[in-house]
Amino acid sequence: xxxxFRIPFPGRLLAAAARNPVGSVASGILILLVVVVVAGPALAxxxxxxxxxxxxxxxxxxxxxxGCDTLGRCLFSRIIYGARASxxxxxxxxxxxxxxxxxxxxxxxxxxxxxxxxxMRITDMFLAxxxxxxxxxxxGIMGPGDLNLVFAIxxxxxxxxxxxxxxxxxxxxxALYVKxxxxxxxxxxxxxxxxxxxxxxxxMTVLATIGMAKGILSVSALGxxxxxxxxxxxxxxxxxxxxxxxxxxxxxxxxxxxxxxxLTVLSFNLIGDRLEDVRSINSGHQ
Amino acid sequence: xxxxxxxxxxxxxAFKGRARGVGRGALFWGVKQICLTLEKEDAFCLIGESxxxxxxxxxxxxxxxxxxxxGLVFRGKKIDRSNNRNHKSLMKKTQMVFQDPVQALNPFxxxxxxxEEPLAARGVGPSKRKSLLAPLIxxxxxxxxxxxxxxxxxSGGQNQRVCIARSLSTQPDLLILDEPLTALDSLIKTRITxxxxxxxxxxxxxxxxxxxxxxxxxxxxxxxxVIYLGRILETAxxxxxxxxxxHPYTRALLSASFTPGIWKGKxxxxxxxxxxxxxxxxxxxFHTRCPEAAALCRQQVPEPVQLSPGHTVSCxxxxxxxxxxxxx
Amino acid sequence: xxxxxxxKTAGMALVLFGASFLTYAMILLAPGDAAREIAVxxxxxxxxxxxxxxxxxxxxxxxxxxxxxxYGRWLSHVGQLDFGYSLVxxxxxxxxxxxxxxxxxxxxxxxxxxxxxxxxxxxxxAGLGRGSWLDSTSVYLSVLGLSIPNFWxxxxxxxxxxxxxxxxxxxxxxxxxxxxxxxxTLGTSITAYIARLLRLSVIQSLESEHVLALRARGTDSPRxxxxxxxxxxxxPVVTIVGLEFGLILEGAVITEVVFSWPGxxxxxxxxxxxxxxxxxxxxxxxxxAIFVLINFGVDLICSTLxxxxxxx
Numbered sequence: 001x002x003x004x005f006r007i008p009f010p011g012r013l014l015a016a017a018a019r020n021p022v023g024s025v026a027s028g029i030l031i032l033l034v035v036v037v038v039a040g041p042a043l044a045x046x047x048x049x050x051x052x053x054x055x056x057x058x059x060x061x062x063x064x065x066x067g068c069d070t071l072g073r074c075l076f077s078r079i080i081y082g083a084r085a086s087x088x089x090x091x092x093x094x095x096x097x098x099x100x101x102x103x104x105x106x107x108x109x110x111x112x113x114x115x116x117x118x119x120m121r122i123t124d125m126f127l128a129x130x131x132x133x134x135x136x137x138x139x140g141i142m143g144p145g146d147l148n149l150v151f152a153i154x155x156x157x158x159x160x161x162x163x164x165x166x167x168x169x170x171x172x173x174x175a176l177y178v179k180x181x182x183x184x185x186x187x188x189x190x191x192x193x194x195x196x197x198x199x200x201x202x203x204m205t206v207l208a209t210i211g212m213a214k215g216i217l218s219v220s221a222l223g224x225x226x227x228x229x230x231x232x233x234x235x236x237x238x239x240x241x242x243x244x245x246x247x248x249x250x251x252x253x254x255x256x257x258x259x260x261x262x263l264t265v266l267s268f269n270l271i272g273d274r275l276e277d278v279r280s281i282n283s284g285h286q
Numbered sequence: 287x288x289x290x291x292x293x294x295x296x297x298x299x300a301f302k303g304r305a306r307g308v309g310r311g312a313l314f315w316g317v318k319q320i321c322l323t324l325e326k327e328d329a330f331c332l333i334g335e336s337x338x339x340x341x342x343x344x345x346x347x348x349x350x351x352x353x354x355x356x357g358l359v360f361r362g363k364k365i366d367r368s369n370n371r372n373h374k375s376l377m378k379k380t381q382m383v384f385q386d387p388v389q390a391l392n393p394f395x396x397x398x399x400x401x402e403e404p405l406a407a408r409g410v411g412p413s414k415r416k417s418l419l420a421p422l423i424x425x426x427x428x429x430x431x432x433x434x435x436x437x438x439x440x441s442g443g444q445n446q447r448v449c450i451a452r453s454l455s456t457q458p459d460l461l462i463l464d465e466p467l468t469a470l471d472s473l474i475k476t477r478i479t480x481x482x483x484x485x486x487x488x489x490x491x492x493x494x495x496x497x498x499x500x501x502x503x504x505x506x507x508x509x510x511x512v513i514y515l516g517r518i519l520e521t522a523x524x525x526x527x528x529x530x531x532x533h534p535y536t537r538a539l540l541s542a543s544f545t546p547g548i549w550k551g552k553x554x555x556x557x558x559x560x561x562x563x564x565x566x567x568x569x570x571x572f573h574t575r576c577p578e579a580a581a582l583c584r585q586q587v588p589e590p591v592q593l594s595p596g597h598t599v600s601c602x603x604x605x606x607x608x609x610x611x612x613x614x
Numbered sequence: 615x616x617x618x619x620x621x622k623t624a625g626m627a628l629v630l631f632g633a634s635f636l637t638y639a640m641i642l643l644a645p646g647d648a649a650r651e652i653a654v655x656x657x658x659x660x661x662x663x664x665x666x667x668x669x670x671x672x673x674x675x676x677x678x679x680x681x682x683x684x685y686g687r688w689l690s691h692v693g694q695l696d697f698g699y700s701l702v703x704x705x706x707x708x709x710x711x712x713x714x715x716x717x718x719x720x721x722x723x724x725x726x727x728x729x730x731x732x733x734x735x736x737x738x739x740a741g742l743g744r745g746s747w748l749d750s751t752s753v754y755l756s757v758l759g760l761s762i763p764n765f766w767x768x769x770x771x772x773x774x775x776x777x778x779x780x781x782x783x784x785x786x787x788x789x790x791x792x793x794x795x796x797x798x799t800l801g802t803s804i805t806a807y808i809a810r811l812l813r814l815s816v817i818q819s820l821e822s823e824h825v826l827a828l829r830a831r832g833t834d835s836p837r838x839x840x841x842x843x844x845x846x847x848x849x850p851v852v853t854i855v856g857l858e859f860g861l862i863l864e865g866a867v868i869t870e871v872v873f874s875w876p877g878x879x880x881x882x883x884x885x886x887x888x889x890x891x892x893x894x895x896x897x898x899x900x901x902x903a904i905f906v907l908i909n910f911g912v913d914l915i916c917s918t919l920x921x922x923x924x925x926x
Contacts, residue, residue: 128902
């Protein structure tokens with residue numbers, strides 16, 4: 001699967017979009033999110049931390065597109081800034097898990113022998129805990145902080161990447177060109193990076209996409225429980241926690257953040273599924 | 287004048303069979319009791335059917351397959367255990383060209399990068415690499431444009447030429463070619479055969495060629511060995527093998543070739559099928575299919591006998607030293 | 615078979631051992647001084663502490679010894695089923711865990727039942743009717759079910775059924791009315807997961823070669839086909855239900871907090887909020903052990919169903 005991008009003509013793009021409506025909506029949402037994360041401060045109408053007590057709990061209006069929260073802060077602005085937190089931490093967690101897990105898996109799969117045994121036993125030990133349980137426990141124990149959150153969420157999820165890359169490495173190391181490189185005296189590090197890593201990339205991409213979905217769910221769950229991003233900093237899950245006591249009088253405080261979470265996670269899941277389909281078609285053809 | 291590069295002494299490679307139930311698989315020998323001498327700048331061709339163990343032997347030489355019996359002698363040093371230090375020094379001076387060029391090249395990187403890889407692994411800088419590779423690139427007919435492509439974008443013949451150039455780039459002492467023509471189509475086979483002969487003249491290297499293609503043997507070989515079910519049956523110079531093959535199996539093998547000039551006379555058909563490697567016949571390994579088999583052949587493994595300098599054969603017809611061959 | 619069993623059991627023991635180490639090591643990540651935390655919990659109020667008390671507690675609890683020694687002591691206690699005492703709750707950790715575990719189990723079982731009731735027919739029908747509207751609808755519904763954050767779903771359900779309609783209570787336990795919303799919340803992602811995998815499994819079975827061979831031979835009887843498909847589908851389903859337990863344990867934590875359900879999950883969250891380290895360790899280890907045991911059981915069942923697994 002070539003990774004070069006060429007922007008197709010608008011006509012072709014629309015035609016492709018029409019053929020695949022769901023996928024294009026998902027992609028559209030994700031592109032919108034990237035824009036929001038990058039250009040956030042420019043898009044938000046108000047300062048997310050600025051409170052106007054007179055407007056507290058007011059419903060959506062022209063001035064406040066999504067209404068105000070209990071301290072009179074603009075919900076829309078808080079959601080925009082919250083996107084940075086939810087997506088940023090989720091992305092960092094996925095990046096950390098993917099890098100660490102892939103490295104461990106490749107080393108275990110290429111060298112086999114005792115390195116494989118040791119790494120896989122360690123992986124099994126981490127896998128004894130459900131992801132969320134570990135994340136909540138760790139985040140709660142370590143206390144607030146973005147880095148702590150990233151660590152807590154990655155703590156168990158790296159094992160997925162390790163398992164998958166190990167399996168692929170075990171197969172690829174038997175390929176003729178890998179044997180040939182060994183005979184030529186290429187160092188093991190070079191072999192892993194040049195010859196084995198490329199075969200692992202498609203699967204890791206799929207895992208990472210679905211991992212983003214899970215990561216965002218984890219970040220917001222932690223925020224909701226109070227162990228994640230702490231108020232007054234905005235984060236989608238934290239916003240839900242702030243709004244849940246006002247379900248009757250201000251339901252918008254609970255609907256909008258949750259909707260954002262759901263749409264984002266949905267988009268990542270859909271794209272991930274599509275990538276998985278493409279990947280299995282590609283490997284089937286080889 | 288004998289100038290051996292490598293002597294293979296009683297080499298054996300064993301495999302574990304499939305485990306049945308709780309037991310472990312039984313050991314069976316892929317190759318056994320291999321005794322060969324490769325002279326410097328020889329082009330030794332090993333011929334045999336599919337499944338005869340040719341590739342196993344090649345991989346064992348190259349160090350990509352561990353061996354379990356016997357050893358090698360390289361530069362006066364004995365290698366009696368696979369992958370020990372002496373073997374590693376042999377591996378450093380060995381290169382291998384594989385059967386399927388597409389599988390032997392990294393599908394993700396351009397051909398040029400794959401070509402440079404052995405030199406780069408030895409720490410040769412980029413400009414020196416280019417100058418070292420330039421004559422090879424010219425001699426193998428590769429172009430700069432071709433080297434920018436990925437293996438999937440080049441033909442089988444082009445890919446194989448890259449593999450050949452790559453293998454010669456480090457100036458190895460020993461070059462192993464494992465069925466270099468098998469995956470190529472017939473037009474390309476001729477061109478690559480011609481290329482291999484030209485390179486053999488221009489670049490001094492000992493070649494160990496595994497093939498069942500008689501045209502290649504005829505064009506390139508200086509010496510020929512015949513292998514059947516993991517045992518060497520006959521070794522001789524090319525001319526001797528082509529003019530007067532001694533072993534019944536060699537004769538049958540040559541008679542089955544379509545290449546003109548290999549065999550004069552009728553096709554010799556062997557009876558039966560090759561036995562499974564896991565269930566080998568006792569005595570002479572070939573006796574179940576040999577048209578000349580006698581009672582002795584069923585009981586005793588024939589020792590190698592030298593018929594003339596450089597011509598060795600393992601067959602009871604010749605161990606009897608000319609006595610009348612008993613009919614079975 | 616015996617060899618396989620021994621190997622698997624040894625592996626499981628090793629994993630449990632390692633998991634216990636990880637659980638105990640987790641506390642190293644906590645900021646602050648453990649002895650001080652215990653002192654605060656016991657005698658209350660930062661201002662009333664003097665260094666002598668803190669040092670006394672440190673010595674008494676063995677916190678001045680090296681980490682490995684502490685771990686060893688804790689592990690030996692755990693081996694005798696002594697999980698220590700909660701700092702806050704005035705009760706033994708194991709006692710608390712067991713009391714709450716039954717409630718979590720109750721919730722889990724009902725959730726799984728609901729999930730299976732919906733997902734089994736949905737997944738099967740979707741797989742059988744490949745390409746139909748039912749198929750595509752179920753695919754999208756499944757992805758939706760997986761994507762919806764369960765805490766948000768719980769909040770929505772509470773908003774609708776408790777706050778606006780006053781049909782159902784929003785927290786606590788009692789009768790089935792208290793159980794149904796948490797169970798639906800917890801069961802949604804499980805339903806989606808099972809429906810998806812079941813559909814895939816049915817499709818693979820249908821396209822598998824020996825079913826095709828059966829049909830080629832003229833066996834069109836739904837019963838015979840159904841039997842073959844069912845057997846092949848069963849293994850993945852068993853695996854899934856086993857894996858689902860991880861999902862359940864995860865989801866239970868959040869669901870229990872949303873609905874104030876007195877189960878293991880809310881116990882853990884409370885413990886974390888209170889910095890009740892012995893309790894946190896106990897709950898995490900307990901959860902991990904259950905998870906490992908369930909996976910072990912699933913492995914066993916699968917190897918019984920499919921002898922090929924045993925041969926590996």
